[in-house]
Amino acid sequence: MLNRRQLLTAAGLAGVGLAAAACSSGGGGGDADQPAAPKSDAVLKGTLNIITPEFAGTDGKKAFEGDILKKFTEKHPDVKFQVDYTPWDKLNEKLSTQIAGGQASDLIMMGMGWTAPFAQKKVFAPLDESVLGEAKIPELLLENAKWDGKLYAVPLLLESRPFIYRKDLLAMHGVDNPERDTIDDFTELLRELKGKTGGVPLDMLASSLRQVWGQMTFAFGGTQFSEDGMEAHFNKEPAVKALQWMVDIQKEKLSDFNLRVAAGQPGAYQTGKCVIGWQSSGVWPSLAQQSPELVKDENLGMMLCPSTEAGKKVLYQGGTLVGLSSRTKNEDAALAALQYLVSNEALAAASKFTGKVPANSNIAKGTDLGGNKILDYSQQNLEHSVTDGGTAAWMEIRGKMDPILEGAVLGKKGVQESIEELQKMAEDSIGRIK
Numbered sequence: 001m002l003n004r005r006q007l008l009t010a011a012g013l014a015g016v017g018l019a020a021a022a023c024s025s026g027g028g029g030g031d032a033d034q035p036a037a038p039k040s041d042a043v044l045k046g047t048l049n050i051i052t053p054e055f056a057g058t059d060g061k062k063a064f065e066g067d068i069l070k071k072f073t074e075k076h077p078d079v080k081f082q083v084d085y086t087p088w089d090k091l092n093e094k095l096s097t098q099i100a101g102g103q104a105s106d107l108i109m110m111g112m113g114w115t116a117p118f119a120q121k122k123v124f125a126p127l128d129e130s131v132l133g134e135a136k137i138p139e140l141l142l143e144n145a146k147w148d149g150k151l152y153a154v155p156l157l158l159e160s161r162p163f164i165y166r167k168d169l170l171a172m173h174g175v176d177n178p179e180r181d182t183i184d185d186f187t188e189l190l191r192e193l194k195g196k197t198g199g200v201p202l203d204m205l206a207s208s209l210r211q212v213w214g215q216m217t218f219a220f221g222g223t224q225f226s227e228d229g230m231e232a233h234f235n236k237e238p239a240v241k242a243l244q245w246m247v248d249i250q251k252e253k254l255s256d257f258n259l260r261v262a263a264g265q266p267g268a269y270q271t272g273k274c275v276i277g278w279q280s281s282g283v284w285p286s287l288a289q290q291s292p293e294l295v296k297d298e299n300l301g302m303m304l305c306p307s308t309e310a311g312k313k314v315l316y317q318g319g320t321l322v323g324l325s326s327r328t329k330n331e332d333a334a335l336a337a338l339q340y341l342v343s344n345e346a347l348a349a350a351s352k353f354t355g356k357v358p359a360n361s362n363i364a365k366g367t368d369l370g371g372n373k374i375l376d377y378s379q380q381n382l383e384h385s386v387t388d389g390g391t392a393a394w395m396e397i398r399g400k401m402d403p404i405l406e407g408a409v410l411g412k413k414g415v416q417e418s419i420e421e422l423q424k425m426a427e428d429s430i431g432r433i434k
Contacts, residue, residue: 035150036324037128038339042332045078049105050337051095053088054157054320054354060085063353072340079333092395099123099327106328107338109156112144112319113389113398116229119147120392120433124323126150131335135342135360144387145321147229154342155359157350158281158319158385160378161211164269165276165301166294173197178276179303181310183219183245190254193275202255203267203274205246209257209405210398211388212278215316216242218386219307229391230434232426235419243408243415250409257409266290278305280318282355284372295373302377304384315384319356351375357382393429400425 055064061083069081084105086094091110095118098104110118118124129151137155145153165178173196180186193201204212217224222238225231233239249255259268269277270291279287288295304313322341328334340346344363351358352370357378369375388398401422408418 033126035126035128036331036335037130038133038335039332042336044076044333044336046330046333047080047082048107048330048333048337049082049084050107050109051084051086051091051098051105052109052320053086053091053111054109054350054356055083056085056087060353063349068341068346068349069337071345072337076333076336079337081337095123102327104325104327106325106330106334107322107341108325109320109322110153112155112317112321112387113394115145115153115321115323116147116389116392117395118323119150119152122326124152125326125328125331126152127154127324127335127338131339131342133339133343134362135344135347136362137342137359138361138382138385140385141317141359141382141387144389147392153321153323154338155319155321156342156347157354157356158317158359158378158382160281160357160374161207161215161278161316161318162281162374162378162381163276163303163305164279164374165303166269166272166299167301168299169197169272169275170301173275178301180306183216183306183308186306187245187249187254190249190276191252194252194254197275200253200256200259200268200274202249202276202278203259203269204278205250205255205257205409206260206268207278208402209246209409210401211316211318212246213239213242213401213405214388215305215314215386216245218314219305220245221308223390224388225390229393230430232391232423232430234426235423240415240419243405243419246405246409247411247415251411257406270294279374281357281372281374281378284355284374288371300373302374304381313381313384314386315378315381317357317385317387319359319387391426391430392433393426396429396432397426 055061065083073079095108131154141155145151145155170178178189180189190201214224217239220238220241222236223233225233250257261267268274270287293299304315307314322338324334324338342360344360347358347360348363348367348369355370355372355375357375361382404418404421407413408415
């Protein structure tokens with residue numbers, strides 16, 4: 001049994017709310033352990049509260065409430081929505097305040113890796129997979145939405161990170177296609193490009209090092225946690241090799257942490273300092289506006305990250321999931337709305353507005369998603385998805401990783417010392433929830 005201090009720690013910013021949630025099974029009156037399933041004959045009525053970090057600003061509200069949700073209420077006029085637009089950096093804290101006060105939203109949108117921590121504290125109700133309706137979501141993404149073998153959330157919008165490359169600049173140096181079968185071959189290409197260009201070829205380490213390490217751990221054939229989330233694999237060979245690779249490419253200046261720029265400013269790929277970039281699909285609006293020549297087909301190429309296994313690729317996914325509050329008083333309407341949000345129609349509209357990748361691979365190639373070519377490419381390669389998290393201790397772990405990784409990448413600490421620190425941090429965090 002966890003004491004209050006331990007629960008506060010395990011929940012990070014949001015301890016008080018998650019502690020309160022753990023003390024109550026909540027729910028809509030049924031068995032709290034029985035997965036909730038939509039009912040085709042349910043009478044839908046009442047007001048549903050949704051909290052979301054997406055759809056910010058006046059335009060966002062218009063897109064979400066005036067278009068997406070409106071189409072649901074046109075079919076179900078007795079259902080109303082109240083939407084709480086909370087930015088990402090305040091979301092964990094806001095959710096905890098809601099939960100502690102007994103006012104949790106019926107539907108809760110949150111990030112990749114958040115499912116297990118919130119499900120373990122009984123903030124979310126388990127879901128029957130029939131809630132997916134006809135949506136096709138890759139199994140790797142669904143695994144990130146599960147805890148203890150049960151589905152607790154549904155992936156909606158993804159922030160994919162494929163490699164994009166400058167066809168024009170590569171052609172100048174005699175490279176037609178930078179795609180390679182293995183990570184070793186790709187690293188050799190980077191060395192070749194450095195020799196030819198005289199500069200840093202890859203803009204990758206200027207991103208979140210936690211996310212870089214996460215992707216590269218999968219690329220080296222590993223996982224971050226055991227299947228049950230109760231054991232960290234940070235000190236396993238793939239994760240060690242992944243960090244060593246990051247340290248080596250920094251040392252050789254194949255990529256450079258010091259190329260970081262302020263949010264919204266053109267990065268090294270955009271300014272031509274690097275010929276390959278590890279870029280979020282969300283960069284498209286600024287890329288298209290600031291450097292329209294770079295989004296032309298003759299200049300823009302895209303590829304997935306290779307792995308140690310020839311032919312096997314990985315595509316890192318951040319993103320947004322939606323879960324059903326265990327305290328909802330209107331389960332039938334909430335489940336119907338959740339099922340609608342992941343439908344082709346609603347998710348395509350949400351994707352077009354946010355610039356994020358729809359997790360529903362049913363959405364056909366060629367669907368108008370706003371002309372975002374990085375989004376289109378990512379959506380066509382969802383089967384290669386890898387994601388963060390996988391443990392109920394993730395909310396405490398995630399914020400502590402970047403400083404440790406930065407120390408290793410910049411040579412302030414050795415790889416083994418950093419790995420040991422990361423592993424101990426993870427073991428301590430997991431130990432507090434056992």
